Amino acid sequence: MTPQRPNVESPNMSQELSPDWIVGFIDGEGCFHIGISKHPEVRFGYQILPELTVVQHERDIDLLQRLRSTMNCGVVRRNHGDRYCWRVRDLKNLAEIIVPFFDKHKLRSKKAIEFQKFAKVVKKMVKQEHLTEEGFQQICQIASGMNRGEPRPVLGLRESPFQGESSG
């Protein structure tokens, strides 16, 4: 669309989104999510996937690009139908950009509670605690209290990989 613009992080300050704007927008539209899905090739048979996503109608794809560019991480992808999302999954970016950003610039909504849990999981994963049984169970426990309305994989996990571990 603008081939003359060099591929650097927003040389035009008017394109930058302020931290407060970002916090307000994420308070409204952001989702801090810990995905836990079966994966036969990883330890304990379950993959833990923390991600921050923001879904918007395609008319606001430029805004998602500005979010990506201002935060300097993540990707903008089609989500479903006419919806696009900005998504950050890379653990290094979550740990070094996203978590410190929202540690510094506090969310004002109750989404702050989800963020606290999310940050705890990311920090544990950086320390590779998810590779220990205890750490893995702790993460599943934290994730089970997030994103209300979703099925809670931790219940299934308790019955399979760690059956009897925590009930003794």
Next chain:
Amino acid sequence: MTPQRPNVESPNMSQELSPDWIVGFIDGEGCFHIGISKHPEVRFGYQILPELTVVQHERDIDLLQRLRSTMNCGVVRRNHGDRYCWRVRDLKNLAEIIVPFFDKHKLRSKKAIEFQKFAKVVKKMVKQEHLTEEGFQQICQIASGMNRGEPRPVLGLRESPFQGESSG
């Protein structure tokens, strides 16, 4: 909940929401809407009701109260089920607080387009242009291009109060 706190506008600055946060949150969750509904007792038989609303789950009712208090207008009401809303309908507050606020602090999403139309309608209503046939029709025309997906009352209006007026 806090009876010792005097009923003034947020003496505690930490309770205030910054303009940028508000813009980000409204970019995500706000709705600028022009309601047009049948009302036999008003001129032309239709009432024009501009309103700004923000709907949230009841867990964030405090945040809606902070919005109300920071902007110093509107009401917080139950919307439906476990949803509450902050709503500004008073024309004076829309014209003197809401429109100047978002004129000064620009929305970053495409919702800015809806706001422009909304502001145009509010300004026309302050000048009582909705009480003239021409002004009323202009407002219906503007409203018909907003809030996609809703029925467009202007079509019905064209067939009733102003039949033949604009087709000649």
